[in-house]
Amino acid sequence: MDHPLLYGFLALLVVGVVCVYLALLFWSPPPIITRPSEKNYRSRLSPEKPTPLPTLSGPSEVDLTVVIPAFNETSRLPSMLSTTIDHLTSVSAKSKRTYEIVVVDDGSSDGTTALSLKLAGEYPGSDIRVVTLEKNLGKGGAVRHGMLHGRGKRLLMVDADGASRFEDLESLWKAMDDLGPGDAPSFVVGSRAHLVRTEAVVKSLNITPNSQRSVLRNILMYGLHTILRVVGVGHVRDTQCGFKLFSRAAAQQIFPAQHLPTWIFDVELLLLAKELGIPVAEVPVEWHEVAGSKLNVVTASLEMLRDLLILRANHVLGRWGPSRSKTQ
Template structure:
């Protein structure tokens, strides 16, 4: 995307040339705070921001005099516009304004201006240059300075911990009201975002990560607004429902993330002689393999005395092979949804047969030579399993998941 980056004084008349940046301020019944917020933001942008800008007030069905304040601001400040939505929902307001804006970079911030405005240019600069696709202010990144109560600090950190454990999120702060996105990315990404409330940010960021987009994080100075009217309990429950819904959607593979990744995703840097994605697959496969081998050895040791070495090996290997295929399908090769799952398991059993031949053959050969103690059997099985693991990875990459590897890949 080619962005125009002429300074404000060279921009020409507003309305003729589109702004580089559109900052959305979503509000609901903010008749008191709206005017000082917008005037402070406008003054900062007019003096410190080097590109054309617009401030858009997104009124979420306010019932007080917020609309009157917004009209007064649009009359007195030419870079300010106002949109009224008949329904509440911060996500709904952002989605509407961002998809109708003609700016190259789209941002938003909360009306309380808890985040220091000095972070705005560092937030959007990587988007203007094309280096990144989205940008977020983070209160949890190293270098940030935050003033807020222990309760909100605990809730924020707990929420981000939940995101990391359930959705494998790698961004550090989903809830900070200070974010930006390139317009071309928003055009393709936002139609996939279903939430219209507070979970909108999180859903957008998770989908962006899964599509391979680059998210830039800026540590911010942030001071908690003691007059915040956010219902923490209701918001937390809505967020948890959103996490459950998004987990199901990603698990079933119903979101067309592969197409989005193909259009906008950033492919891994090429390394001569190394197929794309191979290093990451090897590392993930190795981690799954270690866990699978430990489970196999534990199960074999439990079954060995009751049913003998060969039967114990058969059952332990069969159980762990089924689990290994399922986990590698999702974790190593990033295949989502149920399509082809049974075929992958059937092919995995063929691979299991090869592993069974290696381990059973090793045991048979060992018992022909001697009557070994259990620890010697386990040592031989470890070596046989290492060989079988290498064969398993090769067959999974070039045969079992070859056809689906690219189609279902996600970040």
């Protein structure tokens, strides 16, 4: 190859690499900022006056923290909270397990905070803390915020829609016991993989028994599975179930390093756990579709593809990862 052609090729290569890197910087989400008001919570005992939140870096004070991200959830939260508290109080009566519930209002416009405080007053025996984010971050940002301020020896993230059967917490709890000592880092994932092709999933996808998925949905499904393997979490069959349990030691390492505030943040948590050498168990849980989902399958899938590529690129380049995290 002539020198001018070689130099031209190298110049184009450099320009291409620079353009890709600039595109990565442009598409990568900015650091998640915690505003002063978001470092406080309100509760039944202090519905008007904000109280400072504890931090995850401190010692545990209760056995379990339940983090509920909530964005415009006035219609679904009452039923979900009732089921949650029924189970927690039943277990507490038998085993003396202490708990707190942290509802993170992710910038709602429908009065989710006011309703959460009202519900807190209806359950005087439960420690329900309500945190209000000034602006909508996304589910990942809301979960991260709640986790960074939880007091539990173990911390559970659970969706506000009540789609997961809360009693399955005990299966996750046992699986965590089996992973190792209580103070060791561990992470248990609730999984719906065993429900594939069952009536619950068919209904959630609006698929009649005699119909077929669209070509686009099939392409998206296989594309996502392929990218998950590329990202490095292909060993987990269901990355997206909103029912996950963390030991405090695992949460202290994972959540300060989380960058994605969008709904695909679960994959980042699993990737961080893998990089940190934190053992992960996957446990089957029951799940049912609940009306009122705000998720557009096609749009969300395209956003997921984008965010997964951003996630992988940032980890490969060393911009993100455990070593880049800062203590909150």
